[in-house]
Amino acid sequence: MTRATTENPVRCAGDWEGVELGRRTVAYDESAAILYALAVGARATELDLVLENRLRVLPTFALTLAQWAPDQLGSRGAFDTATALHGSQRLDVLAPLPPRGELDLHARVANVWDKGGAAVFDVRVESRCFEATWSIFAPGAGGFGGERGPAKPKPIEREPDVEATTATSPDQAALYRLTGDRHLIHIDPEAAAHIGQPRPIMHGLCSLAASALGLARAVGAHPADLTALEGRFAAPVFPGQDLQVRAWHEGDGHVFDVAADGATAIAGGSASFTGAS
Structure with a gap:
């Protein structure tokens, strides 16, 4: 190519x-x-x-x-x-x-x-x-004859080994944007409406990091001992919503998903920590 x-x-x-x-x-x-x-x-x-x-x-x-x-x-x-x-x-x-x-x-x-x-x-x-x-x-950018890439991981059907709820603040996106991502959809209602959202949405990376923080607490690991993290953004999270994390022990780490108000927000997640129980 x-x-x-x-x-x-x-x-x-x-x-x-x-x-x-x-x-x-x-x-x-x-x-x-x-x-x-x-x-x-x-x-x-x-x-x-x-x-x-x-x-x-x-x-x-x-x-x-x-x-x-x-x-x-x-x-x-x-x-x-x-x-x-x-x-x-x-x-x-x-x-x-x-x-x-x-x-x-x-x-x-x-x-x-x-x-x-x-x-x-x-x-x-x-x-x-x-x-x-x-x-x-x-x-609109596909159709050029390239490889499709890796398939999405299959969901686990057994009951989760760990469940945790992480609360987000109504002001969390306004605070997180000060770390560098100042896209208007996270603060300006007009910009959010332009992409079809009823109000500003959380940054995906904020939701992912907050979920990892909650998962670390739930499994007895220090959040700074994270060694690997991955997740696919499936739906927006709104500041103030609770994040429900479900996790399953797999190998040396956990696979997980995250829901907000019953809708999957992060799918195909995986995380590993040193010292996790």
Whole structure:
């Protein structure tokens, strides 16, 4: 497949596979990491998530540092940013994030899958502390003759081993957007109405991180001991809704799903923690 370059312009979505999105050095401090922890539901009593002198950084904070990569692909015209959706997210933790510092990040388009009526762009970001993959679902960009990609995991039919409820705040999206994703659909009712929603919606990554936080508490793990996390965004969550997490022990981790008011919001989830019971 031909890669998109200045000399080889894009002819179809598949031409973006393998395209480099660049390298960036990102810096942060304890305040940014604590703001993030509070935005995804950390409690004031969880001192090692919210107090500078004993801080353990939530691994999902890494996703705020790398959000520039899928945003850049959209700004280059790979997909229509008005209709594209964040389909799923993967995070693999390689080392703990320090309380403050700099990280060198490298981003590229790892895969482009052909779903027929749509394309899915896998944007991968790599660093010494983590690897993360955003899967962006782009309606109307498929049909270029590429591979369909991996199938969705089959749901587990037995009763869950763990159930937990995580409350979200009515103000949570307004707080989370200060971590970097300031898209108007998360704060402006008019923007939310433009995409067919009755009110502003939660960021998918906020819902995923909040669910992982609740799951860690339920299985007796420290949320900073997360080693891998994945989930597919199935439906929007509204700030103030409760997240019902159902999880099943599988291998060294858990598979899970998340519902809000009875509707599946995150499907095909998986999470692993060191020290989980």
